[in-house]
Amino acid sequence: AVVSTQSTGVRAVLESQGFISKHVLDLVFGYYGKPSHIRVDGGASQSAFILEQVSSLSAVELERSECVEGSLMGAALLAGLGAGLYTSLDHIKRDVVLQCTRVYNTGGSDDELREGYDAWRESAERCVDWTKKLP
Secondary structure (H helix, E strand, O other), rough: OOOOOOOHHHHHHHHHHHHHHHHHHHHHHHHHHHHEEEEEEHHHOOOOHHHHEEEEEHEEEEEOOOOOHHHHHHHHHHHHHOOOOOOHHHHHHHHOOOEEEEOOOOOOOOOOHHHHHHHHHHHHHHHOOOHHHOO
């Protein structure tokens, strides 16, 4: 019998977030190539579990920015540019340095994690157009 607890539910949610991120990264890498590292921010970037999982599955180094909300920071910097606080984008690049709080680089995936991702991807593919199969 399969036993589910609150912690297994939380883990499933976190794993699925990592799997979705890996899937999106694969699409981006297919178009633009694979970078040596990626700077991440936002709410999910605060989860070491997700970042370790994505780094492992994608075999790419993830750098967590000290600025949790990079989009907000970018909007504020562009507003500063528009208000004359900065004279150019180069001025912003020169004066605003965002540090990383932690780097995740697991160097490749483990078999159990890869199997979990493959099972998730197969399940996701089965869900495509499922409503078309209903009577």
